[in-house]
Amino acid sequence: MNSKVLIVGAGAAGIAAATRLFRKGFRNLEILEATNRIGGRVHTVPFGANVVDLGGQWCHGEKDNAVFELAGPLGLLEPSVVAEGNVIIRSNGELVPQELTDRLMExxxxxxxxxxxxxxxxxxxxxxxxxxxxxxxxANNQDIDQELIQQFLVFFHNY
Structure with missing residues (x-):
């Protein structure tokens, strides 16, 4: 395809967009990046005698997510939950029942x-x-599975 496509940002999303467009036949691609490196928020920096990775700490969603497609099969991601308002959604897209959400948050x-x-x-x-x-x-919380408890704790620590 001959259309010129401009992608803003050379972070994970920008690189993923360019890759998908290229696979679909687009060849006239240009990526603009504001900094002097690619990677977006993901960035390794010196820390004492070692290095530390900064940047994205969540992989939002499992479907059509380039980061999940790369890191998931390698076992680099933990299942998680996201709360929007008083709704909790597990990383597999499952909606946690409202009654359970309310109990966990309370x-x-x-x-x-x-x-x-x-x-x-x-x-x-x-x-x-x-x-x-x-x-x-x-006793009144025995119906909550351990995986959801762990996922909720990770979410709440990052809240």
Whole structure:
């Protein structure tokens, strides 16, 4: 195809778009990048005697997602959940029932309001994780599967 296509950004999405367009027969492609490197938010930087990777920490969605298609089969991704408003969607697209969503959010936000958080000497993450797991072990939460509990904890830590 002879149409000229301009792609803004040489991050994962821009490179994926160029790749797909090329596979579909487009040859007149140009990618504009504002920085002096490709990769977008994903960036490796020196950190002391080592390096650390900065950038994207979530892979949103499994369908038609170039990052998921590359990293998923290599076992580099963990299943996750995303909450929009009071809706939780698992990375496979499954909608968590509203009643369950409300319970998870209520427990997590309730933990954040505990008085003992003010005098706790560990990390906030450990405080929330320990108390959330204890709450999920109670009889009224036995119907929540462990995978969803883990996915929710990852989501809430990034919230």
């Amino acid at each position: 427990v997590a936000f309730g933990i954040m309001e505990l008085e003992e958080i003010k005098t706790y000497h560990g990390t906030l993450g450990k405080f929330v994780t320990d108390r959330f797991r204890n709450a999920m072990a109670e």
